[in-house]
Amino acid sequence: MHESAASPQTEARTEAAQRVLEASKILFAERGYDGVSIRDIAEKAKVSKANVFHHFGSKANLYAAILEQVAEQLGTKLDVLRDSSCSVQERVARFAELDLQDQLEDPHCVYLFLRQLMAPNNTEQRRKAEQVIRDSLRSLLQLLEQLQEQGELPADTDPLALTLAIAGGNFMYFQLQGILAEFQRDGRPVDPSTFSRSLMHLITPAVNNGPTPPTTRG
Amino acid sequence: MHESAASPQTEARTEAAQRVLEASKILFAERGYDGVSIRDIAEKAKVSKANVFHHFGSKANLYAAILEQVAEQLGTKLDVLRDSSCSVQERVARFAELDLQDQLEDPHCVYLFLRQLMAPNNTEQRRKAEQVIRDSLRSLLQLLEQLQEQGELPADTDPLALTLAIAGGNFMYFQLQGILAEFQRDGRPVDPSTFSRSLMHLITPAVNNGPTPPTTRG
């Protein structure tokens, strides 16, 4: 048999096994667990079907390995929130912008996470997804509460609603990126960092650097 | 053969066929197209497997029928935006609240729509989903622009970002409803209409229906 999927191994993986992981990630993200067969994965990874089972034991195990990889990747986002030595405002703005960038850079990750979140309640899959998003949102929420205590955020605004608006706005941009252009008067695509700034600005003008108009700044 | 799936028939459907539709909607929403077999549907609908094919021709046809039903249901939301005779502010607020209510009342609809949106780009499925969301967002966006012309919305806020923040915030609430309670200091679940009001308030205090004085806006 093989090592339990719970072990945090990113270590010695055969080149073939690595190809299987990469192919799986893409295919599972695009078509979902049931929409992908081991044959599809093996073919894309240029590996025999039996070899997939040799390395990962079962389809469920392989999927679990992918999800673990995704959760790990998404978890690292938090570091920016804690470690940064700049002001709270900047940290919030950076978080929002980085969150959007991460989504745009690795869409497969987002789709995998979203599918995990769509699993029925009280399943291990769903709980794990909730854990990831809980950690992320809680950190952002705490930052916003901190901001409110500093008086940089109006006292009557709800930090929780603000948190969801930021995260949700980013997600919406990510999902609808392709059709946002036609909402613009000039018909040009919306630049992600510009959007990020607009989002921060409209939600809490106090966070933005005061009188500067929301035009492109270097 | 059967009627083309494109026909807008909500008409004479056998009781059995109706049961199949309902069962399909739930199962497809929960597990996705590939995660559900005709056997599963037939069993849940208490109908023979062959009868499913008799009424809907193929699995793909059945799924298309479900999606059409979903699109129709989601499209009706727009009426509230247009017909209402109340002020623009109220219409925006009502739209946000109604949007959230709709999601909470029929989660299966949301999941089906989300799965449709996760289909690869340039597929008919994906395009149809984009069409629905485009219509909805455009209406909301126009309302907000109208609001901005009236001076009820700061001139330097981006209506598009605001639109996505509202829609995204609602979606986030819907998805994370179960874990939001522990973000509250009192640990109690967040009431949807309360959340809706908070969301509207923080995004643009002027829109808030309450007799809030012209905010400090600083």
Place this chain on the structure above:
DNA sequence: TTTCCGACTGATCGACCGGTCAGGTTGGAA
């Protein structure tokens, strides 16, 4: 050399998939 072990493969399994088919049943028009 011989032994041994992990990487890897082609052939194959039973189960289940979407879909078909022949035929039974029923209700209303002719």
Place this chain on the structure above:
DNA sequence: TTCCAACCTGACCGGTCGATCAGTCGGAAA
């Protein structure tokens, strides 16, 4: 009463699914 069309079913089909297995191969250990 006859007839026909629609509703509905159990049995069945070819194909694909996840998974297994016997066995090949190459390199490190003995």
